[in-house]
Amino acid sequence: MKYRALLVAALVCAAALSCLAIPAARAVESQSPQPTVAPAFPIASGVRVAGDNKQTRFILDLDRKIDVGAFVLGDPYRVVVDIPQVTFDFPAGTGATGRGLIRAFRYGLVMPGGSRVVFDLTGPAKIEKAYVIDAANGQPPRLVVELAAVERSAFKVSHASDEKLQLRPAIVADASGAAVEMTGATGAGKAADPRPVIVIDPGHGGVDNGTQAATGEAEKTLVLDFAKALRDRIEKGGKFRVVMTRDDDTFIPLGERVKIARTNMASLFVSIHADALPKREGDAQGATVYTLSDRASDAEAEKLAEAENKADAIAGINLTEEPAEVADILIELTQRETRAFSNRFARTLVNEMKTVARMHKHPLKSAGFKVLKAHDVPSVLVELGYVSNKDDLQHLVSESWRSRTVGSVAQAVDAFLGKRVISAGSSK
Secondary structure (H helix, E strand, O other), rough: HHHHHHHHHHHHHHHHHHHHHHHHHHHHHHHHOOOOOOOOOOEEEEEEEOOOOOOEEEEEEOOOOOOOEEEEOOOOOOEEEEEEEEEEEEOOOOOOEOOOOEEEEEEEEEEEEEEEEEEEEOEEEEEEEEEEEOOEEEEEEEEEEEEEEEOOOHOOOOOOOHHOOOOOOOOEEEEOOEEOOOOOOOOOHHHOOOEEEEEEEEEEEEOEOOOOOOOOEEEEHHHHHHHHHHHHHHHOOOOOEEEEOOOOOOOOOOOOOOOHHHHOOOOEEEEEEOOOOOOOHHOOEEEEEEEEEOOOOOOHHHHHHHHHHHHHHHHHHHHHHHOOOHHHHHHHHOHHHHHHHHHHHHHHHHHHOOOOOEEEEEEEEEEEEEEOOOOOOEEEEEEEEOOOOHHHHHHOOOOOHHHHHHHHHHHHHHHHHHHHHHHHHHHH
16 A cells, blocks of 8 residues: 555656646747847858969858959069958968969958958969859858969059058948947047157057967967057056057058057157077077167168068058158158167166066167157067077966066166156146
8 A cells, every 4th residue: 555655646746747847848949049149240261272373263261241352462463352351260371372373372350340361472463353252052152363374564553542441441330330430549539648658569460470480379469468468567557658559450551550659749669579580590589679770780680670571561561652751751760869769768678678588699689670760759679589489489478477578668668758757747
């Protein structure tokens, strides 16, 4: 009898549980599916190059249709493809080698809302077609650029008016699609702030990766992380106002970096970089501080300046189209007083950095860096270390090293400009 009673009780409980489960299951079934949110930007998920040295086709797989504009540049021969901002979901090393007329290609953000792909060509060519096709037969939308070889005598450079996108627009659309007026990286809206302005310039960005470690770390990312930390440290002190030439993965032409410093009447311009040395040239390590000079202090400095000055060409910028003001700056001899201040800050910076960071055996150098040519703004370029050196790279990716080194740079800034802040306060 006891066993029968227990069996009946168990059956009753099971029935009750099943009754409870049915409404719960129905409730789950009745819930409407969560809507899927489309990514903020189109995604480029695949890329390939086909053809030979007569005709070559570049194909980009997308998740939705986009607009496209393309133009060609010479000396060296390049094709520039401008598209709205996309997320490039490619494996590391994509674009290092090409095929046919395309020797290699690079890609990245070139301005807020705009991305760019640049083909390095094996010789003169023309764009036969540049278009985007709809998704069909199970295949995604695709961007296609078709190139054809031409004779040198028939090669034509596209004019700036042919470009679909213009650099640094005054108006862009925000994520909701509404138009937003941009004050730009210059921070011109804060002109009423009486504090001295420090312009921090993280090198490279967007389509221009800069140097790259064997393990994949890109200079543009390493220096942006350092620059942001330096900005935060300086702003925390409250004495100075900081303007960044870029605070995201955007390409900024060299001339515009100079203009940002001059437009903001900067008291100091600090450009942040990380060098690399090809294996065949041995090994080097340590940080170096560069100032502007018509004649490089040594062959290594001259070679580095030449490489850095090619950044605009790498990104497909037509240097002949630069505004006259920038062109003048690039050829004008920097005022003697400004150079003296630049050299003074460079010495101060080396003295502070050597207390916390490994320095190059010759830590003070000079060369003809275009980005240092604001004739009325004391300017230095800091190479934090060599991504080609294992020990330096370990430091560059270390938060503790970054924090210590950022502190030394901030201390140098304060030592260089601190008296000016005090005297300005006294005069008030």
